[in-house]
Amino acid sequence: MTPLGTLAAAPALATIGLGHFLVLSAVMFTLGLITAATRRSAVAILMGVELILNAAALNFVAFSHFSQGTITGQVFAVFVVVLAAAEATVALAIVLAVFRGFRTVDVTDVSTLKG
Amino acid sequence: MPGVETFVFYGLAALIVAGAAGVAFSRNILHAAFLLLLTLSGTAGLYFFLGADFVGVAQILIYVGGILVLLLFAVLLTNRIGDVRMSNRHVGYATTIPVALLVAAFLVSAMSLAAWPQTTPVAAPTTARLGDAFLREYLLPFELVSLVLLMALVGAMVVARRAVRERGDADEGALPVAPASSSVGGTP
Numbered sequence: 254m255t256p257l258g259t260l261a262a263a264p265a266l267a268t269i270g271l272g273h274f275l276v277l278s279a280v281m282f283t284l285g286l287i288t289a290a291t292r293r294s295a296v297a298i299l300m301g302v303e304l305i306l307n308a309a310a311l312n313f314v315a316f317s318h319f320s321q322g323t324i325t326g327q328v329f330a331v332f333v334v335v336l337a338a339a340e341a342t343v344a345l346a347i348v349l350a351v352f353r354g355f356r357t358v359d360v361t362d363v364s365t366l367k368g
Numbered sequence: 369m370p371g372v373e374t375f376v377f378y379g380l381a382a383l384i385v386a387g388a389a390g391v392a393f394s395r396n397i398l399h400a401a402f403l404l405l406l407t408l409s410g411t412a413g414l415y416f417f418l419g420a421d422f423v424g425v426a427q428i429l430i431y432v433g434g435i436l437v438l439l440l441f442a443v444l445l446t447n448r449i450g451d452v453r454m455s456n457r458h459v460g461y462a463t464t465i466p467v468a469l470l471v472a473a474f475l476v477s478a479m480s481l482a483a484w485p486q487t488t489p490v491a492a493p494t495t496a497r498l499g500d501a502f503l504r505e506y507l508l509p510f511e512l513v514s515l516v517l518l519m520a521l522v523g524a525m526v527v528a529r530r531a532v533r534e535r536g537d538a539d540e541g542a543l544p545v546a547p548a549s550s551s552v553g554g555t556p
Contacts, residue, residue: 269377271484274414277381279475281407284388287468291392291458296442300391300404303435307411310423318418321487324497328506330415330423331498334430335513339520341435345442346527352446361459 274315282308295348295358299341306337376417383410401440408432419491422498 285304292298310333317326348358355363387406394400408431415424502510 269373275479279472280385281388283468283472284392287464288392290464291460293459294397297397304388311411314415314418314420314423324501327420327423328501334426338430338434339516341438342520342524345438346524348442350527358446
């Protein structure tokens with residue numbers, strides 16, 4: 254339907270399929286999960302969350318690439334990137350505020366409600 | 369025979385997995401932050417590999433250029449540089465890793481059982497189509513995202529401004545024990 258679909262020779266991705274990207278993304282997600290679950294520093298937990306978001310965005314782009322004619326996956330990937338930026342900004346501001354109150358960012362030490 | 373795409377993909381995948389494993393298991397939080405750079409750059413490379421040029425550039429500009437610098441700022445502002453070696457402690461590997469492996473096994477088995485419809489991919493510039501989609505189909509989410517960004521900007525400024533003011537107050541005392549809660553939100 255779209256003229257963009259007809260031009261541009263298809264890159265020979267025959268060896269690398271959708272499954273490769275899904276497995277890689279699952280590995281990245283799992284490592285992010287381990288990071289977010291085991292780290293005690295709030296900044297390191299944020300890094301794990303970024304890994305998880307990256308894995309999801311990679312899935313979106315891979316699905317978009319392997320389903321012809323749609324660009325919705327890339328739209329979602331851009332949304333993921335933008336929302337990750339907003340999330341990182343606010344979360345790091347909160348981390349700085351927590352550090353000001355508790356003199357630590359160790360989440361196992363930050364256990365009182367009234368700092 | 370494997371083409372050049374295979375080598376590019378596995379190279380980028382090795383970069384990503386090595387970086388992510390470093391983030392997950394490194395004992396030094398600065399190393400973890402710099403290894404996250406590896407993962408994010410590798411993901412951007414995979415975006416280019418997948419023909420998503422705009423998303424790849426956005427990934428480099430926002431993630432590598434913005435979020436990672438923010439993370440490094442947070443690391444340097446909140447961890448004492450002297451004991452950086454003990455800065456990235458961990459807890460509960462014994463339970464987390466089996467659970468995470470279970471999750472990974474579930475994900476991989478689910479994606480191998482599902483029959484994904486696959487069409488032959490096309491390489492075409494995507495920026496014009498993305499802009500078209502943003503301003504037609506996804507106009508409302510697009511505007512909502514800009515609202516969210518504005519709110520995040522203002523919120524982060526509010527929190528950070530309070531932190532700066534109290535740090536300025538605390539510099540006069542020897543050791544800040546508790547934040548002066550009366551000055552919060554008061555007159556500067």
